[in-house]
Amino acid sequence: MSDFITINTPLDMHVHLREKDMLKKVVKYTSTNFAGALVMPNLVSPITTKEALMNYKNEIMKLTKGDNFEPYMTLFLRDDYSREFLEEVKDDILAIKLYPAGITTNSENGAKDLRSDKMMKVFTTMSDLGITLSVHGESNGFVMDREKEFLDFFDFCAKKFPKLKIIMEHITTKDSVDFLNKYDNVFATITLHHLLITLDDVAGDMLRPHLFCKPIAKRYEDRDALLEASLNNKKVMFGSDSAPHPIHKKEACGCAAGVFSSPIAIPKLTQIFDENNKLDSLNDFISLNAKKIYNLNPIEKKINLQKKAFIVPNKYDDVVVFCANEEIPWSII
């Protein structure tokens, strides 16, 4: 095996770039390492208007000028989006993100009744217009059961809207992996951290706030199923769910959910695929699958890596990073 590898046009199909100071700090780790990224809309005031959407996109474009990077935008799903509005924004977005109310950071205004008539109307319009439905698929139940309990909704929705493209975001369970086989119109993103950690890492010995995320990391058999899917299943694509918080919101009494992984995602994924003798599938997971699923034609961009170890710093721009202080055997050159 060569000591060099090139990733063609890496895509991060689920990232939280945040806003204001945090956006300015973190966006470069996505824009320099990736050719494109699907930007989540759960800002403090979620993105629900064309104006907010374009302002956010323009700000990201301005900050990433010269990085050869394309932000793919999303809207925060509301049940009162009109067909007229969706027709107006459809060329500016890649997906609309469904957050069940209260399920994660800044989702207080999320959807309360997912099967209401109003919601059905929005899904119908999205299906007609070819807008993808991106979903944070968790119920309000017991933390270890939330994702499994939500499969009912995916089942209902995939069947009722066979032309609607549905993305199960950041899946964390074997059940979700298995569910992917059930419908042609259902796909998934998988994060880096869920390929590596389980609840044991979050709360097995000490409580580790920097590994606390939603959905929470599950069991070993779940992690194994996610890895297997990432290595082999063309219905899954990489979405980091990189979700930075200021350190005082992580190392605190009442730590916020989210793992910040953008700066090290590509080298760490390379390590994982290398250790599983699947380097030849890395480009599928990190680029080609997403291109096919979303019919993307992204900017060409090559990221070159060399098998040369580096020590991950504790923080990037004051934000504690996933794999902090670990040695990763592959470096971006």
Added chain:
Amino acid sequence: MSDFITINTPLDMHVHLREKDMLKKVVKYTSTNFAGALVMPNLVSPITTKEALMNYKNEIMKLTKGDNFEPYMTLFLRDDYSREFLEEVKDDILAIKLYPAGITTNSENGAKDLRSDKMMKVFTTMSDLGITLSVHGESNGFVMDREKEFLDFFDFCAKKFPKLKIIMEHITTKDSVDFLNKYDNVFATITLHHLLITLDDVAGDMLRPHLFCKPIAKRYEDRDALLEASLNNKKVMFGSDSAPHPIHKKEACGCAAGVFSSPIAIPKLTQIFDENNKLDSLNDFISLNAKKIYNLNPIEKKINLQKKAFIVPNKYDDVVVFCANEEIPWSII
């Protein structure tokens, strides 16, 4: 129902009084509220000699002089305890505590092979001498399965040593509650916090370090089974597992396990039993069951409560307390 209740001779059959400064800070919350308490031996240097045992007991006695309080002492189980040693200490201890190696705070030197010939010899001697075996019953497996996986050992041990009194400490699952029915020589302690919280409280929305403990809080059906047992089952007794840590070890990156509940345990238990219309069983859970299980004849002590609300402070002596800032409708008078 009267607005006054008296607890006769309350006993806390599982408490961590710690050592040095922490001991000086916290011991009064046990010694003033309880007539006796079973003191855990997992100090930084675990209690494994008669000298350490007596020094620790004397220090506790000195600090609690005049409180009408009796500390019941324990040893930290080692597989090389001789019959001679156990005969020498048996009147100074109420139990020997088994910690599987590495399972909780200061348990690094715990037992590695629980079914070794050496261990069998110690259990035989304990059984002969009538020394109770107190057990932190967790495997080294996945955090949500550790207690269930450990039941095998209880099964083995209870069957092999039918005269050995075995205490399943701080049980947290329905499986453990059900297991109690299987052997006459098996009993359990239940904490206050496991009657109230589940994993959802620890890691369901935010990460809450002050609710992080070992065994970790489990599912709703487990919590319900623990409550049912506390209200009705004479094989269980109250053991707070109050386990204070300095605030910098709790609100940190890598929070230590343990909930500090001694100062508010009695009023909060009174509230729980009151809300379940079982105030007449409170004395069983908090005193009589323990007396019978351990054949104790503790100092007489009455704790009087009135149905008068108080707000729990955030901290007692710099240690963040369970139910901080909550209102509890019963006060000790």
